[in-house]
Amino acid sequence: MSLRLKLLAAFAYVLVLVLVALEIPLVLSLSSRVDNEVRSRAASQAQVVAAAASARLGERGQLQRVVDQTGRDIGARVVVVDRRGRLLADSAGSQLRDESYASRPEIAAALAGRPGQGTRQSETLGTELLYTAVPILEEGRTVGAVRVTQSNAAVGDRVRRNVLVVVGVGLAALVLGLALAWVLAGSLARPLRALARTARRVEEGELDARADVCGASEQQEVALAFNDMTERLGQVLEAQREFVGNASHQLRTPLTGLRLRLEAAGLKSDDPAVQKELELAEAEVERLTRLLNALLTLARDGERPTLRAPVSLRSASEDAYERWLPRAAASGHVLALEGAGDALVRAGEEDVAITLDNLIENALVYAPSGTRVTVAWDEDGRLAVLDEGPGVPADEQRHVFERFRRGRTDRPGTGLGLAIVETLVRRWGGSASIRSRDEGGARAEVVLPKVGTS
Ligand SMILES: Nc1ncnc2c1ncn2[C@@H]1O[C@H](COP(=O)(O)OP(=O)(O)OP(=O)(O)O)[C@@H](O)[C@H]1O
């Protein structure tokens, strides 16, 4: 889960929680407030009508105007009845005039001097009604009653409208909060992504790559620490490189001197036993030189190679063929070249040559004399050496690339050849493998990135 998604989820969770916690009580209090408001308005209007009607019970025209006006104002039906409950004025029209309303409980209560307010189901209208009934008093006596009735649905409508507004505001707050989280997550993730990109570049060998010091102070701290670490890494690698360079120079000279002295000593002695010992000593020196060269090549692992010119696999194979032809002839092998077209690869010329040398040497060492050793290339950047020897068992095919790892063989060797091959081709983004061929023998292969592909 990305940082952005995590932050969005956390924000959404908190926002929804807060909004629900705030809005539910708000909606509840809102609906009771609207209800109270409607009730108190109806009560006060009924009182106003009662006061206006007390002196005008006989004047029906005026009474009708008062109830009409009030009915319109509060959206309700207003009726006025006389002392016996007969209808004097009705905002709903004059059809029911003179009808007796004395049987309505709220009117009966008001005529008995008790004002009342409540809800009841109206059988005639089939909806819930809010009624308010008050007595009309004249000099302390009850001379009639006013009743205001309104549908409760209107109250519900008002509540619903208010709730919608509250929910709308809540949703807008949620969307705004999430947008803020999105922007915030972006600003947190950006420096991290940039840091990861820089780390990749360093990993690929670009040791002078530095992270941008940006973002919040903690992010800047990480970038600074990363830059310090890379700086230190660069220094360590540089020191190691220097050491390798010095060691190779310092060790090669005495080894060459030793070989020359052994040769000279051989010339000075006629004793065949001494000659034999000196020859063996020379072979040891030779082995030591090869081991030193192998170790120095491996020590360059991790060094960032610089591409001078692309290497043609065809000419690298042909050069290797020329180099190894005499040795192949000496060991009784038939060296062959096989390949169509050419491929230009991104690699160092010397690295490709060392790679081929190690693979051809293995084939000559492990395949019996009289067999064929083929150097092959193709247009996809593949370079292979095929032999007709014992091949490499499947469970060893990966392990033989480990340093100092040798297979089941009685031939002399250090176990570094394939490790060097892998180190060299990996430096260029390539890969190396070895497997047994169906027709017998081994196929050691490297794949190098072609020029123009990345
Ligand atoms: N063409 C091959 N056929 C059969 N076995 C092979 C072949 N190439 C490599 N191997 C096996 O892989 C092992 C590792 O090879 P690698 O070249 O790394 O080291 P080595 O040949 O033993 O020593 P050196 O460092 O002198 O090359 C060998 O010991 C051998 O058993």
Ligand SMILES: [Mg+2]
């Ligand atoms: Mg070898």
